[in-house]
Amino acid sequence: MKKLEHIGIAVRDLEASNTLYKKLLGTASYKTEEVISEGVKTSFFRMGDSKIELLQALDKNSPIAQFLEKRGEGVHHIAFAVDDIKVEVERLKSEGFTVLNEEPKRGADNKLVVFLHPKSSGGVLVELCQDIP
Numbered sequence: 001m002k003k004l005e006h007i008g009i010a011v012r013d014l015e016a017s018n019t020l021y022k023k024l025l026g027t028a029s030y031k032t033e034e035v036i037s038e039g040v041k042t043s044f045f046r047m048g049d050s051k052i053e054l055l056q057a058l059d060k061n062s063p064i065a066q067f068l069e070k071r072g073e074g075v076h077h078i079a080f081a082v083d084d085i086k087v088e089v090e091r092l093k094s095e096g097f098t099v100l101n102e103e104p105k106r107g108a109d110n111k112l113v114v115f116l117h118p119k120s121s122g123g124v125l126v127e128l129c130q131d132i133p
């Protein structure tokens, strides 16, 4: 793992949360992007070499909608940058982690992403991110 790539935060209202996080961080969101395959609309804030990713659900089947219903707003996942996502997936499987999608999928901000089940990673949903060249 190279670095903390982003922290994902589930929010009900992206616009209101953009205002809140702009006040909190002292900087505006630099990007908004929908990822239809995940059922989310995202907003990104730079935090040094890492990012904060706000996530609003686009529909009721989105993982974010389900999370908000069960747990309310708050930290949803942490994401680590990796050089070779397939190598990292094999390493993590051999260490006993449960990989949710063996085939990396396209995420936001030009990344390939893989998720680990929170039940295998101490109650924290983990995302791996590899830059798409």
Ligand SMILES: CC[C@@H](C(=O)O)C(=O)SCCNC(=O)CCNC(=O)[C@H](O)C(C)(C)COP(=O)(O)OP(=O)(O)OC[C@H]1O[C@@H](n2cnc3c(N)ncnc32)[C@H](O)[C@@H]1OP(=O)(O)O
Residues within 6 Å of the ligand: 008, 035, 038, 040, 042, 053, 055, 063, 064, 066, 067, 070, 076, 077, 079, 100, 106, 107, 108, 109, 111, 113, 115, 117, 118, 119, 123, 124, 125, 127
């Ligand atoms: C924008 C794209 C991308 C990026 O580029 O950054 C993203 O970040 S997309 C983010 C949204 N996408 C995902 O979250 C995909 C991966 N998630 C999943 O596949 C599912 O959400 C899940 C983690 C497998 C959970 O789904 P499911 O099993 O259907 O839900 P349950 O509600 O039944 O949960 C089972 C169990 O796990 C606990 N849980 C659920 N979500 C989380 C979480 N985010 N963090 C910690 N724990 C979580 C849940 O509470 C249940 O526990 P128990 O109640 O104790 O059984």
Ligand SMILES: [Co+2]
Residues within 6 Å of the ligand: 006, 008, 053, 077, 079, 127
């Ligand atoms: Co994410």
